[in-house]
Amino acid sequence: MSAPPAARPAVSAENAPNPVRQLASRVGTMCLVELQKLRHDRTELVTRAIQPALWLLVFGETFTRIRAIPTGSTPYLDYLAPGILAQSALFVAIFFGIQIIWERDAGVLAKLLVTPTPRAALVTGKAFAAGVRALAQAVIVLVLAALLGVALTANPLKLLGVAAALVLGSAFFCCLSITIAGLVLSRERLMGIGQAITMPLFFASNALYPVDIMPTWLRVLNHVNPLSYEVDAVRGLLIGTPSRLALDFGVLVLAAVVAIAVASALLGRLTR
Template identity: 75%
Template sequence: MSEAPAVPRPGSADRVHPAGLELLLIPPRARTGWRVLPARVGAMCAVELQKIRHDRTELYTRAVQPALWLLIFGETFTRIKAIPTGGIPYIDYLAPGIIAQSAMFIAIFYGIQIIWERDAGILTKLLVTPTPRSALITGKAFASGLKAVIQAVVVVVIAALLGVGMTWNPLRLLGVAVAVILGSAFFSCLSMTIAGIVLSRDRLMGIGQ
């Protein structure tokens, strides 16, 4: 008895799809084990970077405050010499404090952002995905550190234009960047933790102040 003739495959099966279409037709292999968390953290960091790239108004508006502190308060107190600084200009004292203050302000408002996302339903959609909650927090902490570094660069540039005495040693500047990133990430995580406890923007604002 002869075998049944083979069913001819459609022409589309033999066609080689471009690399972009293969991702749509053939799902990628799922990551397992220890590779899951780093992949999710990287994805959430990329999401936060996309937010910053698409909406840069927050970066510009937040850069105004440290600039005003340096240009107005720093120059004013330096000229009137109301605070004794031992011969060192007052603005030299003020510049590092403004960097720390800017990083802390950015970090504190991430708790408010979590509450906004919860009220809008965005947080609920993220929590039902396979993404670990630690990856969500890490992504937002990464964005907080990045914004703080951008503000620190603005402060350093303005301080240099105003004649603030500082070192240009690359290792020390890198140390400042690392300290700003870690400090901002710590306070953003603390702010989001408090936001998860109080569940209210008004209470969080009071604690933040």
């Protein structure tokens, strides 16, 4: 009589995969991939910086001279610079869903989804990769703002806070783009919707003008617009205007978490 097969040794808790470590590993990998793309195509950063530069050079300089928008003791160009910084991050992140659709068409997404990697890890990696790309462009905008004489902080802790706000905002808008991609399933529709919502998001925030001078209906939109909280945090940290940092970061973290969850749930529709 043959001996019964030996039981497999139980997997110890120490050898079990750590979901937090796995998530961090996937996010780090996606960010490294994005940095590699930037290294091979640096011209994209320059071309994407043209529009923020025009906002600062034309809009900012002109409205600083005519003093049409009341910003108190803060020069309008100083007030505008953080808003343009957040706008540039928005424009980078809002079209990230096109990359997801391209990966679906190339068969890359299907291969990623059959791996043990959770969908939330994939989406989170994409979201924070968008943040890395936005930070790379933010450096260019900050240098230009400094050359124009904007009084920027040199406090490293505040600059880290600015980076965190930009990354969280980019993560939300990247996941919003992935969510739209999961709904419309085509690059053309996503491009059209992305172009249709970017400027309303921008104008319905406090990036260009204070909330106090907005009409009532625009104030309502401002309060539910994550970009407004991103701008408020960046402006408060960068040039020292009054801000509600705890509320700003709380909203940005909550918005990013919810957006990651929704985008993860819709990711599978792209492969059907």
